[in-house]
Amino acid sequence: MELMEYLTSTSKEVSELFTSYYSDEKTVLSQASNYLLNVEGKRLRPALFKLAAESVAPGSSKDIISGALAVEVTHTFTLVHDDIMDGDISRRGRPTVHVVWNEPIAILAGDVLFARAFVLLADTHVDSSRKIEAVRILGKASEDICEGQQMDMAFETRTDVSAAEYLEMVRKKTGVLYGTAGALGALLAGAAPDIVSAFMTFGEHIGIAFQIQDDIIDLTRDTAISGKDQASDIREGKQTLIAIRAREKGIDLTPYQHDLTSEEIQEIISLLTDAGIIAEVTAEAQAYVDSGIAGLSILPDSMEKELLVRIAQFFIDRAY
């Protein structure tokens, strides 16, 4: 099966399940909570969950599918709260929850989603000891995600973030929930601890790679392709891995912290390409993908394992 076909099918399934779970709720707060859930995204985390479960025990994902929803709901909760903190007004092409309603409702909508995540885990049809271990993993992962968001915000006022700090931040902010998606799928499908652990590491590594790739895309992809404001990270002086590696080599990007012309952006790209920075950072992202994939060697060959490898590579091959 093609990866895109699998993702499309999972996305449809997840959306239908959310509709069947929550569409009867009519209060303002439930509307705000459901708002982003009902925007069909790539649903990469539920896909990872399902692939992990099926790679461990074919046919297992049906009984534990609410675990996949738990991960997606947790992801959505973090988006709603992050958008408040970051003052972002648009998400997935729609105004953010705190813009459509207001900040208090957005705080509560995130809280409701987070509460639902644990109820969804309790709703999976497996033995309770696996469910309670899933609760523990999701709870601890959520603490890490909050810590990652806090680090990300704290970095905004610093100019000396190290590569190790950056990697720890993106591991917690992004990697941990991808890791949790795979780990919970495997755990609830009955996997042994070493396989659960392998999926946690796999997700963390490809999540780190995803964020590094985001940094590369921001700089190198034309706005017409990426849909994002090109080189905004440089303009804002953001502590990306590119900026950090450049600083390590004595390249000062601070003179570019202003509105940039196309010529200036090309100048920066040339500067960083010539210094080997872009190649180095690209190689770092690829190395995280490779080590993630290597960790899956513990699994027997299957279509699902193949799709997991493709997801990993997709995280850095995507152009936007």
Add this chain to the structure above:
Amino acid sequence: MELMEYLTSTSKEVSELFTSYYSDEKTVLSQASNYLLNVEGKRLRPALFKLAAESVAPGSSKDIISGALAVEVTHTFTLVHDDIMDGDISRRGRPTVHVVWNEPIAILAGDVLFARAFVLLADTHVDSSRKIEAVRILGKASEDICEGQQMDMAFETRTDVSAAEYLEMVRKKTGVLYGTAGALGALLAGAAPDIVSAFMTFGEHIGIAFQIQDDIIDLTRDTAISGKDQASDIREGKQTLIAIRAREKGIDLTPYQHDLTSEEIQEIISLLTDAGIIAEVTAEAQAYVDSGIAGLSILPDSMEKELLVRIAQFFIDRAY
């Protein structure tokens, strides 16, 4: 044992446990998360949890004490987020989390506390099926609490809140977590479903009574005694049960929505006393306490049951 002695002892125990669980954490976010946990309050919810557990199975509370912490941590999470929403700058005599740090950190600190609640439930030493049922109860209760806070905020812009709406709001906002405290204590101690359910109802009813009593105290207690700005609810036109019952009897309190002199406050009290409103609302609070206590008849007699009855009565006997 005297109730105050029991509460003091529980409060000390809970504070020591929080210190042993979380004091090693040194990040800004963990400091913000721990800030309110470390202010010793009455710890009424952990006391309810312990009394419920011990009334069901003497000696049981030791193995499940982290469940009591889970409830207190959930309570603290709601305080941190509510203070942001309500713009409150002081809590338990100290500046609120969003004042000491900032709003983004306060949002995250609340989220971390909420995540910890579920990890703490997973940490109790009982069979997993009871733990996962506890997770489900706490998750659903948290959704209710958010809904209660949203109703409370929505009522601020209305002048036609019914008594039924008010009672539903205070049940969700306040009652449900008292109910959860007792229900989880009983459940994790091994109680049968009808006893777990009795504790949920008990907590909901005494929580409703607590809120009604708050409304009475606001109006009738001198600031010197209550520490609160007397009659602020009337000044602000708040939809309390007193205001709602007055409106039902055709008494218009809107002319008093301004800074009030002592004479005006006495005038309002006389007006409402003469119309029988204060006696009626006081009787409603007592009725909730009585029905809560009646529900405990399912339990065998014990010191713990006696203390539960005293807590219930304390909720409306307190002067502030």
